Amino acid sequence: MSAPQNPPEWLPPLFPVSPWSETVMEWLYAVFRRDFIDMPTRYDGCEVWFFPERERDKELIFWHLVEREDPPGSGNRLPDFRRCERLPWARAMLDNFSAPEIKAWDYVEGDGDNRTYVWLEALDYVIVMKRYRDGRRRLVTAYCVDYESKRRTLRKKWEKRLK
Numbered sequence: 779m780s781a782p783q784n785p786p787e788w789l790p791p792l793f794p795v796s797p798w799s800e801t802v803m804e805w806l807y808a809v810f811r812r813d814f815i816d817m818p819t820r821y822d823g824c825e826v827w828f829f830p831e832r833e834r835d836k837e838l839i840f841w842h843l844v845e846r847e848d849p850p851g852s853g854n855r856l857p858d859f860r861r862c863e864r865l866p867w868a869r870a871m872l873d874n875f876s877a878p879e880i881k882a883w884d885y886v887e888g889d890g891d892n893r894t895y896v897w898l899e900a901l902d903y904v905i906v907m908k909r910y911r912d913g914r915r916r917l918v919t920a921y922c923v924d925y926e927s928k929r930r931t932l933r934k935k936w937e938k939r940l941k
Contacts, residue, residue: 783900783901786874786877788870788873788874788877789867789870789871790866790867791866792863792864792866793805793806793809793862793864794863795859795863796859798857798859802862803857806844806862806865807836807840809866810836810837810840810843810844810865813865813868813869814826814839814868814869815837819872819917821875821894821896821915822875824912824913824915825914825915826907826914826917827914827916827917828916839917839918839919842919842920843861843865844857844858844862844865845857845858845861846858858921860922861920864903864922865920867903867920868905868920871896871898871903871905872896872905875896879899879900880896880897880898881895881897882894882895882896882897883935883936883939883940884909884939885938885939885940886940891908892908893906893907893908893909893918894907895932895935897932899923899932902923902924902929903922903923904920904921904923904932905920
């Protein structure tokens with residue numbers, strides 16, 4: 779894990795998720811609505827959007843921001859308390875992508891997709907978006923980087939980023 783660091787001034791505090799309840803999920807959804815539906819989201823001057831599909835009465839992307847597949851590959855998604863706590867960080871990081879604490883880059887994946895990564899490395903949180911030719915980005919996911927192998931992968935992508 780990265781060395782602990784004082785959070786940047788622009789970063790909101792962690793969202794309180796303990797004790798856990800369905801009410802907490804509704805509060806998180808209110809944060810998501812405020813940050814990604816009620817206010818236009820931009821990255822580097824271009825629109826950030828997501829598919830409008832809904833599942834369990836909420837946008838599918840919301841679930842990708844607050845849940846993780848457990849076990850991986852099972853299709854079974856459960857709340858990830860670390861993702862939930864950091865949900866308010868996503869908008870703040872997109873708004874402050876050029877801050878010195880953030881590594882933000884484009885990378886062409888093996889399948890040819892152009893992805894944008896916005897990584898607050900010292901605090902182990904990354905946002906992933908698909909980049910389109912017109913500069914717009916589609917929000918794909920955001921998560922805590924909780925394995926050293928994932929950190930190594932992100933660092934390699936940073937080193938091989940598009941410049």
